[in-house]
Amino acid sequence: MTRRKRTKKIKVGRIYIGGDAPIVVQSMCNTDTRNIKKTVAQIKALEKVGCEMIRVAVPDMTAAKALGKIKKQIKIPLVADIHFSHILALEAINQGVDKLRINPGNIGDEEKIKEVVLAAKKKKIPIRIGINGGSLEKDILKKYKNKVTAEAMVESAMRHIRILEKYKFKDILVSLKASDISRTVEAYRLLSQKVNYPLHIGITEAGTIFRGTVMSSIGIGILLYGGIGDTLRVSLTADPIEEIKVAWEILKSLGLKKRGITVTSCPTCGRTEIDLVNLAKKVEDALLGVDKDIHVAVMGCVVNGPGEAREADLAIIGGKGVGLISKKGEIIKKVSEKKLLAEFLKEIKKI
Secondary structure, three states, X not given: OOOOOOOOOEEEOOEEEOOOOOOEEEEEOOOOOOOHHHHHHHHHHHHHOXXXXXXXXXXXXXXXXXXXXXXXXXXXXXXXXXXXXXXXXXXXXXXXXXXXXXXXXXXXXXXXXXXXXXXXXXXXOOEEEEEEHXXXXXXXXXXXXXXXXXXXXHHHHXXXXXXXXXXXXXXXXXXXXXXXXXXXXXXXXXHHHHOOOOEEEOOOOOXXXXXXXXXXXXXXXXXXXXXXXXXXXXXXXXXXXXXXXXXXXXXXXXXXXXXXXXXXXXXXXXXXXXXXXXXXXXXXXXXXXXXXXXXXXXXXXXXXHHHHHHHOOEEEEEOOOEXXXXXXXXXXXXXXXXXXXXXXXXXXXXX
């Protein structure tokens, strides 16, 4: 794996992005930002499963004015997602958000962008330039014969980076998202060679849980393996909690970050004599919010079970209607299938 590129280190709220800071996992609320109670409740639920930064949509002034009240009730940095209106961006700054995400291509002319940039600079609020393949400027599209290419996306990003730099603004993050892997990866690689700003990575409009998880894991995984990426979001048409779960598994699988319990389970076969599929799912769900750096294994039979058990801090080895529980390779209990989950979770609490 390529060593991660050392980008500019930027402060966002209480955390840092880029430089030697850990890769940041973020998501976006799917609640109506104007509903402060529901939005805060969702953010708190996301905090519990490992969300480290949260973005909310700001469609109108009511939503913009809710930002300050939301921020007071959460622990992680709050990002305002702004489209089409520099006035909303200015209000978000006034409300004290920790970061702005804007697509300068739809904010308006340079004077409007300048107003936002100067206000953000005064309050020391970073700006993420978010380039989406579906909203490139008309002149850039014309130049590339109406094709959204990686080069076109990078040209759009560089145009807006230069505008921000023109006003001596350097707390910049950039994202370049398309709905397919190849263009996204190519665009990030091209931009990474041109700038040293932190990059937020992801595959936009990736799809439902199944397809979106596959698309995001491949696209984000390729970039991370190539040393690119300072923050990431897994975009899924699903509960945002699913985004955080997938994001952490990507990072843990690449050895880039640790959080929570790692669950190994076998794929099952004709030798399995307990309901391993449901048992493994129940174990995973029960351990979702447990922030212990331990490895557990849920295995269906004695073929691979003992070997995996030796590697795990705690393991289940399935038998016929029963299961063995082992701790660091040593068998400590033999339990009926009905009591297996409860006894296993008791042992987790002791670690």
